[in-house]
Amino acid sequence: MLKLYSYWRSSCSHRVRIGLNLKGLEYEYKAVNLVKGEQFSPDFLKINPIGYVPALVDGDFVVSDSFAILMYLEEKYPQPPLLPSDLKRKAINYQAANIVSSSIQPLQNLAVVKYIEEKAGADERDIWAKTHIGKGFAALEKLLKDYAGKYATGDEVFLADLYLAPQLYAAVNRFNLDMTQFPLLLRLHEAYSKLPAFQNAASGKDSKLKLNSHWRSSCAQLVIIALNLKEFMTLNPIGDMPVMVDGDVVSDSFAILMYLEEKNPQHPLLPSDLKRKAINYQAAYLVSSSIQPLQSLPKYFEEKVGADEKVVRARTHIGKGFAALGKLLKDYGKYATGDEVFPASVYCFIHVHHSKPIYSTQ
Numbered sequence: 001m002l003k004l005y006s007y008w009r010s011s012c013s014h015r016v017r018i019g020l021n022l023k024g025l026e027y028e029y030k031a032v033n034l035v036k037g038e039q040f041s042p043d044f045l046k047i048n049p050i051g052y053v054p055a056l057v058d059g060d061f062v063v064s065d066s067f068a069i070l071m072y073l074e075e076k077y078p079q080p081p082l083l084p085s086d087l088k089r090k091a092i093n094y095q096a097a098n099i100v101s102s103s104i105q106p107l108q109n110l111a112v113v114k115y116i117e118e119k120a121g122a123d124e125r126d127i128w129a130k131t132h133i134g135k136g137f138a139a140l141e142k143l144l145k146d147y148a149g150k151y152a153t154g155d156e157v158f159l160a161d162l163y164l165a166p167q168l169y170a171a172v173n174r175f176n177l178d179m180t181q182f183p184l185l186l187r188l189h190e191a192y193s194k195l196p197a198f199q200n201a202a203s204g205k206d207s208k209l210k211l212n213s214h215w216r217s218s219c220a221q222l223v224i225i226a227l228n229l230k231e232f233m234t235l236n237p238i239g240d241m242p243v244m245v246d247g248d249v250v251s252d253s254f255a256i257l258m259y260l261e262e263k264n265p266q267h268p269l270l271p272s273d274l275k276r277k278a279i280n281y282q283a284a285y286l287v288s289s290s291i292q293p294l295q296s297l298p299k300y301f302e303e304k305v306g307a308d309e310k311v312v313r314a315r316t317h318i319g320k321g322f323a324a325l326g327k328l329l330k331d332y333g334k335y336a337t338g339d340e341v342f343p344a345s346v347y348c349f350i351h352v353h354h355s356k357p358i359y360s361t362q
């Protein structure tokens, strides 16, 4: 049986619990109490070297990161689908999911808000969280207005909804965000609360979740590498921002990469093996959600706590992510996940390249 390492209040775990429910998959719930620090236990660090939930165990295969897990489940258990078949609508699902997973959630992660509270006080922590959630929500509100039906990208539930529902739940219940400025998102929040797969995945304590749970330039560069790999450079529809115009506009490096992958599959950006593909997603998200978004923090720390703290924080976050990547990828090949270049390599390369001169990470 599948095992899910999860914490009831973790929005990232919550996404996966909804996905498992939608697909009707039973799983063993393994609670990891983040407030008690159980994510740092040696046993859990063997499962996920960066010490975050969720993590999924399927027999001898272990994978972390909500996106990697959901895509693994999607391929292994394709019904009902978590992604629409239409290429552009699919890219919009990725884009919306990534606004949540890379531009909102990492900035309200436990370690970050705890740190801000310690250094700058509880009021500053609340302002910080509300500012970043609000910024992401304003973008989502605009992005989804042309796509939303009953749910985020139409009348069926898809990946974007799995990411939005927990984030909306956290904004309303944990951070008390004023939602009147986001009428579309508020309507979606109400719609999710009526769906059993979402209700059963939502909070309550762990015991109640039964079986059944200018940093942007690096993003732009990795799209350019992919465009090169796909011999698209002659088209070069992007400037130095990760925004691609192909008739319609697609933004977010990952959404663009996946759009290109499907439209031009002749130079695959993902391996065909299901498990290796999931590891590619995990490594890519380690960079895009657990390292890169936190590089915007140093500026904040410089203002609030001083210049020394800025470098310390940057090194801490990059170092933590790199240590986890080192462990995750140690058994693969010439490149990050084998002898061919896949997105994991693209994301890792860019990040190593960018971190070196800026923060002198070892």
Ligand SMILES: N[C@@H](CCC(=O)N[C@@H](CS)C(=O)NCC(=O)O)C(=O)O
Residues within 6 Å of the ligand: 010, 011, 012, 013, 034, 039, 051, 052, 053, 054, 064, 065, 066, 067, 101, 106, 109, 110, 111, 112, 285, 286, 289, 290
């Ligand atoms: N990109 C990862 C992020 C995982 C993550 O940040 N998990 C949070 C809970 S939502 C966590 O375990 N935080 C523990 C900590 O900050 O110590 C995912 O989507 O799974």
